[in-house]
Structures are given as structure tokens and as C-alpha cells.
Amino acid sequence: MSGTSQAGRTGRIAFQGEPGAYSHQACRDARPGLEAVPCHTFEDVIDTVKRGEADLAMLPVENSTYGRVADIHRLLPESGLHILDEAFVRVHISLMALPGVQIEELEKVRAHLVLLPQAASFLSKYGIKGEAAADSAGAAAELAQTQTRSVGVLASDMAAETYGLNILARHIEDHAHNTTRFLIMGKQPDRTRRADKMMTTFVFRVRNIPAALYKAMGGFATNGVNMTKLESYMVGGNFTATQFYADVEGHPDDPALQRALEELDYFTSYLEILGVYPADPQRED
Numbered sequence: 495m496s497g498t499s500q501a502g503r504t505g506r507i508a509f510q511g512e513p514g515a516y517s518h519q520a521c522r523d524a525r526p527g528l529e530a531v532p533c534h535t536f537e538d539v540i541d542t543v544k545r546g547e548a549d550l551a552m553l554p555v556e557n558s559t560y561g562r563v564a565d566i567h568r569l570l571p572e573s574g575l576h577i578l579d580e581a582f583v584r585v586h587i588s589l590m591a592l593p594g595v596q597i598e599e600l601e602k603v604r605a606h607l608v609l610l611p612q613a614a615s616f617l618s619k620y621g622i623k624g625e626a627a628a629d630s631a632g633a634a635a636e637l638a639q640t641q642t643r644s645v646g647v648l649a650s651d652m653a654a655e656t657y658g659l660n661i662l663a664r665h666i667e668d669h670a671h672n673t674t675r676f677l678i679m680g681k682q683p684d685r686t687r688r689a690d691k692m693m694t695t696f697v698f699r700v701r702n703i704p705a706a707l708y709k710a711m712g713g714f715a716t717n718g719v720n721m722t723k724l725e726s727y728m729v730g731g732n733f734t735a736t737q738f739y740a741d742v743e744g745h746p747d748d749p750a751l752q753r754a755l756e757e758l759d760y761f762t763s764y765l766e767i768l769g770v771y772p773a774d775p776q777r778e779d
Contacts, residue, residue, distance in 0.1 A: 506531050506548040507678075508539045512631035514653030516585060520676045521552050522652070524581040536566065540573045543681060551575060551679040557585070558673045560608055567727055567739045570768055571697045576683035577769020580693065582776035585672040587613050590634065590659040591646040597662045604633040605648035613648055616666040622646070634659055673776070679769070685746070689772035692745040693722075696755075699729075699737050699764040706761050707738075713757030714742065717750040737764075745770055 507528040509517035521530040531548050533539045543551045553570075556562045570577075587609055591600060602623040610617075610624040617624055627633035630649040637647050638657040647659065654661050677695075700706035714721050723741040744751035746767065759765050 504547065504549050505529055507550040507552055508533050508542040508548040509552040510534070510536050510539050510554075512629055512635055514631035514634060514650060514656035515629065516583060516650055516674060517552055517554060517676070518631070519650050519652045520554075520581050520583045520674070523583060524552070524579070524676070524678060525550065536569055540569065540575060540679075543575060543679070544573075549680060550578070552581070552676050553679060554674050554676050556675050557608075558671055558675075559612065559669055562725065567697075567725065568729070570677075570679075570739075571737075571766060573679070575679040575681060577677050577695055577771055578680050578684055579678040579771050580774045581676045581678060582774050583674050583676060585612070585667065585674055586650065586665050587648050587667040588651050588654060588661045589613075589616070589646055589648060589663040589666055590637075590654040590661050592637065592641060592643055593658070593660045595643050595646075595660065595662075597646075599643060600646045601644040603646040603648050604630075604637070606630045606633075609648050612667045612669065612672060615668050616663070624648075631656070675774075677769070683769065685770045687770075687772060688745070691743060691773040691777070692748075693741055693769075693771055693773050694744060694746055694751065694767060695739075695741050695769050695771075696765060696767045697737055697739050698758065698762045698766070701761055701763050703761070710758050710761040713754040717754045717757075719744055719751050719754045743773070 505528055507521050507525050508531045509521050510533050511517045513532055518530050539551045542548045554563045555566050600622050602625050604625045604627040607626040609630055631653045634647045634649045634653040634657045700710055720743040725739045726736050729737045
């Protein structure tokens with residue numbers, strides 16, 4: 495993938511979660527030549543890159559089933575990092591247990607709260623109770639440590655591989671389309687790259703004038719720029735201060751997008767481009 499020039503110093507990429515997490519899988523799939531560094535929180539991921547202990551950050555931004563990842567849109571503009579690439583990762587859920595354990599022996603399975611309802615049909619079929627854990631890969635690590643035969647875990651194949659667990663069933667998620675979109679971020683922007691389809695991500699706040707958002711969006715319509723995402727969220731705990739996050743197709747140097755951004759700038763009090771990067775091929779799937 496593009497943007498590997500950012501990874502010439504430490505050869506490391508930071509992610510949030512335990513080894514074997516889906517974010518870890520994203521690192522291995524998108525940057526297989528880099529050492530993946532686990533971090534406790536999203537803030538820790540960002541700080542690890544800013545301190546120079548890793549070159550890149552792998553951050554999830556949205557899931558096709560559950561929407562945007564909490565707090566991430568607030569963190570991105572404040573991070574001081576720039577989007578270099580995007581990566582789409584299919585969320586395949588596997589049921590795993592200790593070696594030698596049969597599925598009939600399981601009384602409950604543990605997983606992140608978001609994963610449990612995604613495998614509800616499978617769990618109901620076998621009469622297995624679900625129990626929420628802080629982290630699915632962390633639950634796999636805990637099972638390997640406690641050696642509890644009656645407990646299983648829902649996590650990635652990578653988690654089973656990491657902690658020596660046996661996979662009893664693969665791809666048990668109810669929704670076959672479930673995908674998480676990640677952003678790969680670094681300390682320096684790169685607007686020199688070109689691909690068949692480029693993406694530009696930015697945040698903005700509209701001026702306090704009537705119909706400001708409507709007028710601000712008009713430039714994208716009149717210039718034929720496709721906006722693939724527009725989300726709003728509060729800033730500073732203030733109900734009247736709303737910030738918008740947007741993804742559009744194109745490069746800021748493209749005449750159409752250049753004109754649209756110039757028009758947007760007229761109606762905004764704040765506008766910041768977070769990244770310009772090639773679209774992931776899975777956008778077309």
C-alpha cells in the first residue's frame with residue numbers, strides 16, 4: 495500500500511488493544527512489514543507516534559454494522575497526526591476454547607460487548623450464554639492463563655493463534671458484510687501521491703449565519719464532488735458548538751474539489767484537512 499515512506503525510522507505501527515485484536519489484524523494485513531505495538535487507549539496510540547516510538551497509528555473510525563467508533567472523530571483533529579491511508583478489515587468472528595475442549599462443554603463465551611450480538615444466532619443454537627469482556631483478545635489471553643474448560647471466547651483467528659487456543663467454529667457472525675474501516679496516520683502529511691480514486695478527509699465548523707450548512711454543502715453539489723460521509727458531533731461539551739467530519743472523493747488539487755473547498759471556506763469559521771490518501775480497493779466491493 496501507499497505511504498510506507500512514513501515508516502522508515504522505527505518500523506513500528508501502534509494499535510489499540512491486546513495482541514490478536516482486530517486492530518492488530520489490520521496492522522498485519524495493511525503493513526505486514528512493520529512491528530505492531532499494542533497500546534491501552536486510542537490516546538496512547540496517538541502519543542506513541544508523537545513521541546517517535548512508532549511511525550504510524552492504526553485507528554478504527556467506523557463499522558458497517560455499528561457505525562462510528564466512539565470518541566474517534568473528536569480525537570482525530572486534536573491528534574496532530576495526518577491520514578495517510580485507509581484499510582478495510584472484515585470482522586470474522588471465531589469461537590475458540592482450550593485445546594481438547596468440545597463445543598458441548600462450553601457454558602459461556604466471553605467477548606467485547608459489540609461482538610456478542612453479532613453471533614447471537616450461533617450462541618442461541620448451542621444454548622451458550624454470552625458474557626461481556628472489556629476486550630475480545632484480552633478475553634482470549636485470560637482464558638489461556640486461567641485454563642477454564644467451560645469458557646470459550648469470540649475473537650479473531652489471530653487471537654486463537656496468539657494465545658494457543660483451538661478454533662471450534664469460524665465465521666459465525668450473523669452479518670456477512672460486517673467490516674471495520676481503519677485510518678493509518680503519521681506525523682507528516684503526504685499530498686504527493688495519486689491513484690485512480692483519491693479521498694480527502696476534513697473537519698469544519700460553519701459560521702453562525704442562517705442556512706450556513708446548506709450553503710456550505712452547495713459547492714460540492716455544483717462542482718460534482720461526491721461526499722461519501724458527513725457526520726456532526728459536539729465539541730467542548732457545548733450544545734451550540736457543532737463540528738462536522740467529512741470524506742469526499744478527489745484530491746484538493748483537482749479543480750472541482752479545489753473550487754468546492756474554496757466555497758466551503760467562505761461559510762466556515764474553522765476548516766482543517768486531516769488527510770489526502772488513495773481509496774481502499776474495498777470501497778468498490
